[in-house]
Structure formats: structure tokens, C-alpha cells
Amino acid sequence: MRIVDLPGMDIAQFLVALIAIFAAAKLFGELAERVHQPAVLGELLGGVIIGVSGLHLVDPHDVTIRLLAQLGVILLLFHIGLETDLKKLIQVGGSATAVALVGVALPFAGGFALGYLLGFRLMIAALLGASLTATSVGITARVLSDLGHLKDDESQVILGAAVVDDIIGLVLLTIVGTLAEGGALSTLAIGRIILVAFGFVFLAIIIGSQLAPYLIRIVSRLQIARALFFASIIFAFTLAWVAQRVGSAVIIGSFAAGLVLARTHKAEQIEREVYDIGQFFIPIFFVVVGAAVDVASLDRRYIFVGLALTAIGIVGKVAAGFVVLKRGLRRIVVGVGMIPRGEVGLIFAQIGLSTKLLNTGLYSAVAMMVLLTTLVTPPVLRVLLRQHTPEELHGASDFVMEAPSDDLKS
Amino acid sequence: MRIVDLPGMDIAQFLVALIAIFAAAKLFGELAERVHQPAVLGELLGGVIIGVSGLHLVDPHDVTIRLLAQLGVILLLFHIGLETDLKKLIQVGGSATAVALVGVALPFAGGFALGYLLGFRLMIAALLGASLTATSVGITARVLSDLGHLKDDESQVILGAAVVDDIIGLVLLTIVGTLAEGGALSTLAIGRIILVAFGFVFLAIIIGSQLAPYLIRIVSRLQIARALFFASIIFAFTLAWVAQRVGSAVIIGSFAAGLVLARTHKAEQIEREVYDIGQFFIPIFFVVVGAAVDVASLDRRYIFVGLALTAIGIVGKVAAGFVVLKRGLRRIVVGVGMIPRGEVGLIFAQIGLSTKLLNTGLYSAVAMMVLLTTLVTPPVLRVLLRQHTPEELHGASDFVMEAPSDDLKS
Numbered sequence: 138m139r140i141v142d143l144p145g146m147d148i149a150q151f152l153v154a155l156i157a158i159f160a161a162a163k164l165f166g167e168l169a170e171r172v173h174q175p176a177v178l179g180e181l182l183g184g185v186i187i188g189v190s191g192l193h194l195v196d197p198h199d200v201t202i203r204l205l206a207q208l209g210v211i212l213l214l215f216h217i218g219l220e221t222d223l224k225k226l227i228q229v230g231g232s233a234t235a236v237a238l239v240g241v242a243l244p245f246a247g248g249f250a251l252g253y254l255l256g257f258r259l260m261i262a263a264l265l266g267a268s269l270t271a272t273s274v275g276i277t278a279r280v281l282s283d284l285g286h287l288k289d290d291e292s293q294v295i296l297g298a299a300v301v302d303d304i305i306g307l308v309l310l311t312i313v314g315t316l317a318e319g320g321a322l323s324t325l326a327i328g329r330i331i332l333v334a335f336g337f338v339f340l341a342i343i344i345g346s347q348l349a350p351y352l353i354r355i356v357s358r359l360q361i362a363r364a365l366f367f368a369s370i371i372f373a374f375t376l377a378w379v380a381q382r383v384g385s386a387v388i389i390g391s392f393a394a395g396l397v398l399a400r401t402h403k404a405e406q407i408e409r410e411v412y413d414i415g416q417f418f419i420p421i422f423f424v425v426v427g428a429a430v431d432v433a434s435l436d437r438r439y440i441f442v443g444l445a446l447t448a449i450g451i452v453g454k455v456a457a458g459f460v461v462l463k464r465g466l467r468r469i470v471v472g473v474g475m476i477p478r479g480e481v482g483l484i485f486a487q488i489g490l491s492t493k494l495l496n497t498g499l500y501s502a503v504a505m506m507v508l509l510t511t512l513v514t515p516p517v518l519r520v521l522l523r524q525h526t527p528e529e530l531h532g533a534s535d536f537v538m539e540a541p542s543d544d545l546k547s
Numbered sequence: 548m549r550i551v552d553l554p555g556m557d558i559a560q561f562l563v564a565l566i567a568i569f570a571a572a573k574l575f576g577e578l579a580e581r582v583h584q585p586a587v588l589g590e591l592l593g594g595v596i597i598g599v600s601g602l603h604l605v606d607p608h609d610v611t612i613r614l615l616a617q618l619g620v621i622l623l624l625f626h627i628g629l630e631t632d633l634k635k636l637i638q639v640g641g642s643a644t645a646v647a648l649v650g651v652a653l654p655f656a657g658g659f660a661l662g663y664l665l666g667f668r669l670m671i672a673a674l675l676g677a678s679l680t681a682t683s684v685g686i687t688a689r690v691l692s693d694l695g696h697l698k699d700d701e702s703q704v705i706l707g708a709a710v711v712d713d714i715i716g717l718v719l720l721t722i723v724g725t726l727a728e729g730g731a732l733s734t735l736a737i738g739r740i741i742l743v744a745f746g747f748v749f750l751a752i753i754i755g756s757q758l759a760p761y762l763i764r765i766v767s768r769l770q771i772a773r774a775l776f777f778a779s780i781i782f783a784f785t786l787a788w789v790a791q792r793v794g795s796a797v798i799i800g801s802f803a804a805g806l807v808l809a810r811t812h813k814a815e816q817i818e819r820e821v822y823d824i825g826q827f828f829i830p831i832f833f834v835v836v837g838a839a840v841d842v843a844s845l846d847r848r849y850i851f852v853g854l855a856l857t858a859i860g861i862v863g864k865v866a867a868g869f870v871v872l873k874r875g876l877r878r879i880v881v882g883v884g885m886i887p888r889g890e891v892g893l894i895f896a897q898i899g900l901s902t903k904l905l906n907t908g909l910y911s912a913v914a915m916m917v918l919l920t921t922l923v924t925p926p927v928l929r930v931l932l933r934q935h936t937p938e939e940l941h942g943a944s945d946f947v948m949e950a951p952s953d954d955l956k957s
Contacts, residue, residue: 145555145614146610148797149791149792151617152787152791153788156785156788159777159780163771163777166771171770176771200611201611201614204555204611359573360577360580361573361577361586362826364573364577370569371566371569371570374562374565374566378559381559387559387562410823413776413823414827416772416776417780417827
């Protein structure tokens with residue numbers, strides 16, 4: 138008997154969804170590790186099985202599930218930011234920017250050409266090209282972390298380039314989204330969009346670095362339990378919100394928050410304190426990415442389009458890896474690390490669907506490209522990067538492999 | 548520019564709601580502690596300020612916020628269950644049952660009489676009476692925990708009685724809800740409802756106790772990070788779901804899960820591992836309880852009804868405390884501990900509103916009773932129970948006062 142009718146899920150459906158998400162994430166994560174693959178690969182496949190292509194236990198389009206998944210990726214980028222050395226990131230800044238620019242230009246050109254050759258309208262061809270531009274920094278960072286290679290120089294280039302091409306992707310998103318809806322954009326407006334997107338990151342880091350020490354001093358005077366934990370979470374969520382409001386992306390905001398807090402003397406304690414909450418939310422994101430894939434909507438023609446987009450996406454990013462300026466880096470690792478496309482690609486596909494530019498077949502072809510580029514990367518990186526042994530990892534504090542405080546806790 | 552329209556909140560609104568909830572919970576929790584009150588009192592008042600009576604930063608009726616608040620109270624009861632000794636609970640079972648029965652009968656009779664005397668229909672009078680029956684075990688347990696008295700004998704009686712009167716409240720809810728919707732119920736059907744509600748708790752504990760050791764043995768063989776954490780969460784959510792499905796309540800299910808796991812040899816480790824996730828979700832519940840209060844909807848007449856309901860609610864439960872059978876217990880502590888009404892009372896009010904039996908004035912009168920009984924309890928219990936000093940608390944592991952692993956972490 139349910140008397141009070143609510144929109145969305147009721148608590149029973151919500152519990153089933155969470156149980157399914159955690160069971161799938163941990164079961165398939167465990168299986169992936171047993172065959173020496175990163176756990177995230179298992180989480181993505183687990184998502185496919187419990188999602189719209191399989192058991193339908195999780196509706197990835199439900200508003201609550203989507204918000205929790207977004208919280209997961211916000212917390213993931215916050216963790217990644219906390220583990221990232223800003224100085225090291227700036228040192229590889231030239232290489233990262235070069236990789237990002239080439240890694241946006243080549244796939245965009247390739248996707249546009251494919252659409253044009255297949256006889257689609259220019260706007261549709263542009264949407265297909267744009268959907269190929271942005272690397273999913275979340276998936277790549279998680280794989281590097283699973284393998285214990287997050288602090289490598291190659292990983293810093295990948296992270297930097299992924300953040301830059303995410304920002305470029307957001308600029309494209311704003312432009313293409315406005316045009317797709319029939320709007321017009323002046324050169325001035327486009328310039329403003331670009332300025333805001335990049336300006337946010339610089340300002341967030343500069344202003345945030347000034348504010349963070351005061352914040353930590355105030356927090357240390359509070360009596361309440363877990364003041365540092367909540368202050369860090371509030372700081373990350375606030376920067377994520379500001380980023381979203383000024384036209385950047387929530388994950389750019391939380392990444393900036395992590396970068397800023399990483400430079401304070403409480404960085405390690407913050408990392409330990411927010412570890413558990415990340416463990417809860419991060420798998421939700423990866424399972425939901427898998428759960429959103431609809432295998433049934435692909436017929437033969439669109440499977441071809443999806444495979445062609447995937448090939449262009451892989452070749453374009455691997456080629457971009459070879460423009461790394463700095464010596465001594467394994468360029469193939471950088472290129473392969475840039476392959477996964479994620480949320481931004483899917484958002485382009487959804488814009489296309491909602492503005493009727495893309496039919497469900499083309500939408501699924503883009504989704505297929507997102508899935509394949511994501512699934513292919515972990516095993517290839519696994520081959521390229523030998524997994525560090527637990528002894529080598531000791532003290533490395535890669536947050537997904539090993540809890541920093543596990544030794545203390547168990 | 549938002550292109551993809553979604554029902555419910557978007558990520559920016561969700562982040563604002565979470566920031567407001569955590570900031571209010573911690574700021575007012577801190578203020579409460581500085582004036583020597585339990586932190587939960589501050590969280591409730593903080594909720595009133597950011598909710599529908601104040602800043603409107605949090606919509607307590609939004610589906611996602613409601614689900615997260617419910618997850619908070621589910622995790623709270625799971626924690627309470629983990630800290631509860633089943634044997635001790637059974638030892639006070641006679642007293643707890645007596646307190647629960649009297650504590651349901653007196654307030655119901657009083658509320659019914661009030662409604663009858665004010666000239667309302669019998670069904671409305673019954674709804675008012677029913678809304679007074681169920682103690683909010685969450686709020687009381689949190690106050691006892693804040694004050695470091697969760698393991699006292701009096702607290703065990705309160706916990707046991709609150710669980711029993713919650714079950715009775717759910718039975719009443721099913722009966723009143725069906726009648727309110729114009730349905731009919733045979734004596735057999737009522738008997739079945741009662742049997743299921745109480746049977747669930749016994750079966751859950753018996754079957755759960757058999758299964759838990761196997762579960763823990765399997766988990767200890769897994770390689771994946773945090774297997775015990777996820778297994779415990781999945782176990783708690785599953786029992787909560789089963790409880791809901793068989794007609795009991797989610798919080799009874801998660802409490803039973805905690806009771807069962809408390810008897811395994813991994814109990815302390817589980818408590819440490821689920822501590823952080825509780826810290827995140829539990830304040831959401833208390834802030835949302837406060838945020839739902841609409842001060843503006845009360846006019847003078849309904850303020851009188853609300854005050855009368857509050858008086859009946861307080862007198863009825865304090866009187867019930869005096870039927871404690873066991874010697875050596877402070878009966879006034881038990882009675883006062885039973886005073887707070889929470890979610891079940893509000894659900895009765897919502898049934899009344901949605902079936903048009905209650906107008907918004909009567910609805911707000913019930914909500915006012917819930918708020919006042921909740922706000923009056925922490926300071927009174929604070930006076931009755933001297934707060935334990937940190938030295939006395941050392942090793943007591945009351946989860947809200949003090950993180951069990953804080954010493955290790957900081």
C-alpha cells in the first residue's frame with residue numbers, strides 16, 4: 138500500500154537501484170581484477186548488465202540516479218585534483234595543450250568528414266565531429282589510478298590535456314548547442330564563451346589558493362565532529378557550482394578545488410577524510426555510464442557508423458599523443474590515455490536527439506563510440522603500463538587501489 | 548544555457564541544496580554544542596532556517612532530497628543497530644513492550660478525544676490520534692548518542708519501546724490509510740498486518756544471524772577494495788528493502804541488519820567502515836525534517852490545536868515511561884526519551900492531506916507537534932543526563948560524538 142504518490146522513484150526502488158549498482162560494481166570489479174584488468178572496466182560492464190541493455194535494475198535516466206552519478210564524478214575529479222601536483226601540471230603544460238589542441242582538431246575533422254561523406258547535413262556532421270572531441274578525464278584517471286600510475290609524467294600530460302580538451306569541448310558544446318537550437322552567435326559571443334571557460338580555471342586556482350589557508354585556520358578552531366571533512370566537501374561543491382554557473386563544467390570546478398587544497402598543509406588529512414565518501418559515490422558514476430548503453434537500438438547500418446566513429450576517435454587521439462613536446466615521455470601511452478570519451482560525448486548526442494538532428498540510430502552510434510573507446514582503453518593501458526606491485530605502491534596513496542588508511546583500519 | 552531539460556533538480560540546484568544542508572548542519576550544530584546542547588538540535592533548527600519557513604535553499608519535497616534523507620535515517624538506524632546489544636535489548640523487552648503499548652494507547656486516546664471535542668469527524672479524530680503514536684527512534688537515539696548515553700539501560704528501554712511503537716504505528720498506518728481511502732478491512736486482514744509487522748523483525752534477526760557469518764566468510768576472500776564496507780551496506784539496504792516490501796518500514800529493516808551484524812566478530816570493523824558514509828547522509832535527514840516545517844501556514848486556531856496535540860503527546864509518553872517494570876531505572880528519562888515524534892507522524896499528516904481529511908491548518912498543527920516534541924526533548928534530556936566527559940567516553944564509540952578512528956586519522 139503506497140498512499141503518498143511521488144514523482145520519480147520510491148524508497149524501495151531506490152534501494153534496489155543502489156543494491157544493484159554496488160553489487161554489480163564490486164562483483165564485476167572483482168572479476169576484472171582477477172583477470173588483471175582495472176576494476177573500472179568491471180564496473181562499466183556490470184553497468185551494461187544491470188542497465189537498459191540487460192536487467193533494467195537501474196534506470197540511468199532517473200533524476201536521482203543521474204544526480205548521484207554526477208556527484209560521483211565530481212568527487213572523483215576532486216580526488217584526482219587532491220593527488221595532482223599543480224607545479225608538475227604546469228611543467229607539462231606545453232605538451233598538454235599541444236596534445237589537447239591536436240586531439241580536438243583531428244577527431245572533429247574526421248567525424249565531420251565521415252558525416253559529410255555519408256550524406257548527412259552539415260549541422261549533423263558537425264555534431265558527430267564535436268561528440269568525438271572531449272576525453273573523459275574521469276575514466277582515464279581512474280584507470281591510471283587503478284594501475285598505480287597516476288603520478289607518472291605521462292599521466293600528468295594526459296590529465297592536463299584532458300582538462301584542456303574538456304574545456305574546449307564545453308566551448309564547442311555551447312556553440313553547437315546554440316546553433317542546433319536555431320540560435321545565432323557573434324564572434325564576440327564566441328570569444329566571451331572561450332574566455333569564461335579558461336578564465337574560470339585560472340581564477341579559481343588563484344583566488345582559491347589565497348582563500349584555502351584562511352578556511353583551514355577557521356575549521357581548525359571548530360569543535361564539531363569532522364569539521365575538515367565537511368569544509369572540504371563544501372569547498373569542492375561550491376567551486377563545482379560556480380564552474381557550472383559561469384559556463385564551465387562541475388568536474389572542472391571540483392578538480393580546481395582539489396588542486397587548491399592539495400597545496401595546503403592539511404592535504405593528506407583531507408584526502409584520507411574524503412576517501413570513504415568517494416568510495417560510495419564514484420562507482421555509481423561508472424555503473425550508470427554502462428547502464429545507459431542500449432545495445433538493442435543499434436541496427437547494422439548504425440553499427441558501421443559507430444565503428445567508424447570509434448576508429449576515428451582512436452586514431453585521432455593516438456596521433457595527438459605524438460605531438461608531446463617534452464622528451465623522455467612514452468607518447469603512445471599519452472595517446473592511448475586520451476582515447477576514452479565519456480559524458481561530454483554523450484551530452485552532444487543528447488542535444489542532437491532532443492533537437493531532432495540525430496535519430497535514435499545515430500544517437501546509439503555515438504553511444505557505441507563512447508562505450509567502445511572506454512572499454513578498449515583499460516586493457517591496452519594495462520599492457521603498456523606494467524601494474525605496480527603492492528610493495529611499489531606502498532605510500533603512493535593512489536586512492537582507488539588502496540585505502541590510505543587501510544593499514545590503520547583493518 | 549541548459550539544453551537537456553530534466554524533471555527535478557539540475558546539478559547546480561542539487562549542489563546548492565547539499566552545500567546549504569551541510570553548512571546549516573555544521574554551523575548550527577557547532578552553535579548548539581557551544582551552548583551545551585546536542586548537535587542534532589542545531590541541525591533541526593538549521594533546517595528550519597534554510598527550508599520552506601526561511602531561505603528556501605532546500606526543497607524538502609523534492610524527490611532526490613527525500614530519498615537522500617531516507618537513506619540518512621536508514622543508515623542512522625543501521626548504526627544504532629550496530630551499537631545495540633541484542634541480549635540487553637531482550638532483557639529489557641518486558642519493560643520496552645509495556646512502555647510502547649501504554650505510549651501508543653494514551654496519546655491515541657488523547658488525540659482522538661481532542662479531535663472529537665473540537666467537533667471533527669471520527670475519521671479525522673482517529674488520524675490526529677494516530678499521528679501521536681510513534682516515537683521517532685532516529686531523533687531520540689541521536690540525542691542519546693550525542694550525549695554519550697546510548698548504552699545506558701534507560702536507553703535500551705527507549706530503543707526497544709521506540710522500535711515496538713514504530714511497528715504498532717505502521718500497523719495503524721496501514722489500517723488508517725486503507726480506511727481513509729474508503730477501503731474496508733476484515734479482522735483477519737488486520738491480524739495479518741500485525742503478524743507481518745512483528746514477524747518480520749523476528750525472522751530477520753533469526754535468518755540474518757544464520758546468514759551473516761557465511762557472508763563475512765565470503766567477503767574476507769575477496770580481493771577488491773573495501774569489500775566489507777560494501778557487503779555491510781548491501782546487507783543493510785537489502786533488509787531495509789525487504790522490510791518495506793513485506794509492509795514493515797525501511798528503518799526497522801536496517802536496524803535489524805545492524806543488530807545482526809553487531810553479533811559477528813567483524814562488528815567493530817564494520818562500525819568503523821560505515822562511519823564516514825553515515826556522517827554524510829545522517830545530517831541530511833535532520834536538516835530536511837527541519838526544512839519541511841512551514842511556520843507561515845499556522846494561524847491562531849491551528850496553533851492552539853498544535854499546542855494541545857503537543858501537550859497530549861508529551862504527557863502521554865512521559866506517563867508511559869512510568870510503567871517500566873525493571874527496577875533501578877530512571878522512569879522519567881525513559882518517558883522523556885519517548886517524546887519526539889518524527890517521520891511516522893508526518894506520514895499520517897500527509898495521508899490526511901492527500902485524502903482531503905485534513906486541511907492545511909490541521910496538517911500544519913500535526914507538523915508543529917512533530918517539531919515541538921522534537922525540539923523540546925534534547926534540552927530536557929540534556930538536563931536529566933549529565934553529558935559524559937571525553938575521558939568517560941573514551942572507548943564508548945558513540946558514533947556521533949566521536950569518530951571511533953579519529954585518533955588514528957588525525
